[in-house]
Amino acid sequence: MTNWTKIDQTVKRWIQEAGTNIRASFTSSLTIQAKSNPNDLVTNVDQETERFFIENIRSEFPEHRILGEEGQGDRVQSLDGVIWIIDPIDGTMNFVHQQRNFAVSIGIYENGIGQLGYIYDIVHDELYHARKGHGAWMNDTPLPKLEKAPVETAILGISATWLINNRHFNQEKLVQLAKDVRGTRSYGSAALELAYVASGRLDGYITMRNAPWDFAGGKMIVEEAGGIVSTIDGGEIDMLSVNPVFAAAPGLHQDILKKYLT
């Protein structure tokens, strides 16, 4: 049987260590390579951080598989067994331009079921974490269960992209939603925006294209805080593919789905 307590303690230690290294990199100059898309910057720190996790996981838990953004993990084509889904730095553009608004994201799934989730906002030293059935936490503070929020007072995380250039979904419906909520925000890090939903800083978050490493940690944490995470039309998220992701407080999730998304 998988010893989740041991894994949880081990991940937390590794995350703190990765955070220390990433913080130290702020003073050294970064080597930035443009990936195929200039929106998708990658730094040496990204790759080193992923390698750090992969080497540790392979040594400590050799039977587990790893799906990582930087592509140094395994070719994962089924959800069997224990899978670590890792984004070493979610929000790389922010990391490079701002030295804030980025996070380490890790989700650990067993046979497709989320067991552990972590989002570490390094600059704020805020570790959001969750364990299946044990609730969600920010550092040592349990996150209160999310409460029903009406659309008119909601603050919604959504990138302007999906309101002006959306080839994946009915743009008009999203625009109407953005007009009806109290305010929108956009931080440029899916992991952080999911952590903000879990902690009530945002009431909801919508994105059209998220990869598993963007949402694997956050999905666990939002769900354990009492929120709901689905595809844009309320379907189940596929943990091995790019998905549209819609996370929100309960009640609000249902209202938005019914009035705007279906």
Place this chain on the structure above:
Amino acid sequence: MTNWTKIDQTVKRWIQEAGTNIRASFTSSLTIQAKSNPNDLVTNVDQETERFFIENIRSEFPEHRILGEEGQGDRVQSLDGVIWIIDPIDGTMNFVHQQRNFAVSIGIYENGIGQLGYIYDIVHDELYHARKGHGAWMNDTPLPKLEKAPVETAILGISATWLINNRHFNQEKLVQLAKDVRGTRSYGSAALELAYVASGRLDGYITMRNAPWDFAGGKMIVEEAGGIVSTIDGGEIDMLSVNPVFAAAPGLHQDILKKYLT
């Protein structure tokens, strides 16, 4: 002659004191009153902080006038003499929902000319400040002079509102700009977004409706960092009215004006 060094030292002391009080309020429960518009929340902390500054200014600099968001200052109808333009908490909705992404903003103008500017990001303990002719600073670190940035690699601060529901300006032009830049962000605090332009975390910021207390501090700081602040069509900002505000790095400001805004 006005002793700007003395004023500068005094403001910095007051801002630190206000920051300490605001931080302390996080643990006490907030009394929130809805203003006429539910987007415009106001808390007792806002009003107390404004009162704190007003009482201090009146006692220390009785000949100066005060223009403040919470309306406890003077009726200022000309720019003659020394005027303090104060937003005790810019980003009140963030303050209430997030306990971050808000700032104290102060600009001090003499006969319409900016002399001192302050934006204090309390949670990060980052005081952005500038004095005319002396450059811009973040705490004790001088901000490097902003460099020319091309549109394609720029990160632009802009609220989704101006891209989907803009009655003040040609929406199509702004949408094209938002499509052409590398990314957009929206934080919900004009003061912070201007501080981010000054420090290079954003390359530009556009808003259609800003009151003097939203931009008085930030305009000074961006300009002293080498950036340009104008109305949306490149005109001069009126320090006594609501303005559309466009702040950007040099070069980028000119390019965006020419290609998208005029």
